[in-house]
Amino acid sequence: MLKTSRPPERIAPGWAAPEARLLDRCVRRSYRLTLVAPGQPCLLWLSGPDRPGVHALGEIADGVEERADGPVVHVRLALLPQPVPRAELLADARMRDAEVLRMPAGSNPSWLSATQFAAVLDRTGRERLGRWVP
Secondary structure (H helix, E strand, O other): OEEEOOOHHHHOOOOOOOOEEEEEEEOOOOHHHHHOOOOOEEEEEEOOOOOOEEEEEEEEEEEEEEEOOEEEEEEEEEEEEEEEEHHHHHOOOOOOOOHHHHOOOOOOOOOOOHHHHHHHHHHHOOOOOOOOOO
């Protein structure tokens, strides 16, 4: 899970559902970066007071790249027609202990268990992520 405080329309102007975009997202150096691999599912979480929740789903497009200003991960994300609201996920017993809900200011990337990820997918109308990204 990658978190952002900027809404999708500010990350990639003109981005519309269900379009997929290749994006570079800044991440923090930590052991978690060794766990990031191409093809893994990924989602974009919008933090803050305006429409917090899951706004896009996709996958890691390429490994982590070290840049002068810090590490970056390359992702392919498809914008959801309707975000999955934080409040809706908080009401789901499977998500209540999710890191992003317990520690919103935590590290980026964040992590979801398979059960927590399923709770998100259930709200998108998908049984699994697969390679559905257009």
